[in-house]
Amino acid sequence: MSMHSFYENAPKHLVAVDCIIFGFEDGKLKLLIIKRKVDPMAGAWSLVGGFVQDEESTDEAAARVLKQTTGMENIYMDQLHTYGEVNRDTGSRVIAVTYYALIRIKEHDRLLANEHGAHWLSLHQIPELIFDHNLMLQEAMKRLREKVRFHPVGFELLPEKFTLPQLRNLYEEIYQRELDKRNFRKKILAMNILEKLEEKDKTSSKKGAHLYRFDKQKYELLMETGFGFTM
Template sequence: MQRYTGQKRILVAVDCIVFGFDGSSIKLLLVKRSIEPHKNKYSLMGGFIQPDETPNEAANRVLEYRTGLKNVYLEQLNVFGDPSRDPVERTLSIAYFALIDINKYEKQLNDEFHAEWFLLTEMPDLIFDHTEMVRMAKKQLRYKAALHPILFHLLPERFTIPQLQSLYEGIFQAKFDDRNFSRKVLSTGLLVKLPEKDKQSSKKGAFYYKLNQTEYLENFESFLNFVPNPDKLLTDNL
């Protein structure tokens, strides 16, 4: 086989950034690194791309191996290539990110690599440049959440306005005004009010809603600029 001459080897890895929503908080999934350097330090789910697989295939394989999670939609984020990012060998990393419903996938998690969910506000120090990867993934996720109602996919079939607000506040790490949030959400016409109430959170209770699938598919543009002060929130708290 012909080879390129005069070229040094560069390894290519993938790292998976998985955010999850548990019904009240946004969390980040981390594992403990199993090898030196930084053994037993917290890390994103990472591994090397094999010669016979694409980056997407590698990302899904690595995520399942490290955590047990499978059939998770991963979106390619960025290539991280600082020459000094890995002290062992010159390594490029292709980062992927996902946002999942924790309750839907919780039973898939295995204990081999001690996969744990952390609140974003309580994230421990991470190895290499993984903190920078998380920062960039949060920024990308906020852009998507500010422009489209993608976060509805993390909610149960019926949900309350406070649940939805908690989800958005977790993504943007900011407090929204309760009345303004409710008014803007209902003005989109994307929600259908149900007769039942959730009585667990308060004596008065909060009505359940469901997503109007027809309106969602046909008129989701009405959700644009739903998030208050999106330009400020997209850059704050990163």
């Protein structure tokens, strides 16, 4: 078969990226979603996404979408899964590659997001999304929970200095259940990735709560190795 016919005879497909962008604010894990502007389903809620263009990689398409909606650049995005069902998009066949990012909401460009019709909604408030986007979100949450089981998490979501209750709150939001305070404290300190600061946060009590920050080197080492079983 000639080179020509091998590639020329194969069918081509629309390929999109859909981004699951998590942030953490006011003690809530939030997701950035957008009101879709085109038919079918104009006006419905959707993940932030776009078509992969000729001159960009799928990773670059995801970074472009993130930048267009939040103004943020150089954010690490993890590719999650490719959804290739024939009829998943009711407008046309579209193969969708999902990416997820964890970002500090405070650092994004709120005006730009508003301009794009993008909103941060708490995970408890996520409405029905178009197509298979609720499934994409579910699977991203599952991946986030797996990540938390095997690796430390929080560096990308919390401010530089935080209290243990804030960190526990983040884990509770990811697990979507309450965690025992003493047990959490014991386990998280045993990870040996936190640095206790002299400063206290006095916004919630007069006595105040100690502020901590991540020891970046230890955090990254643990990120690399994980907590798993080794032979």
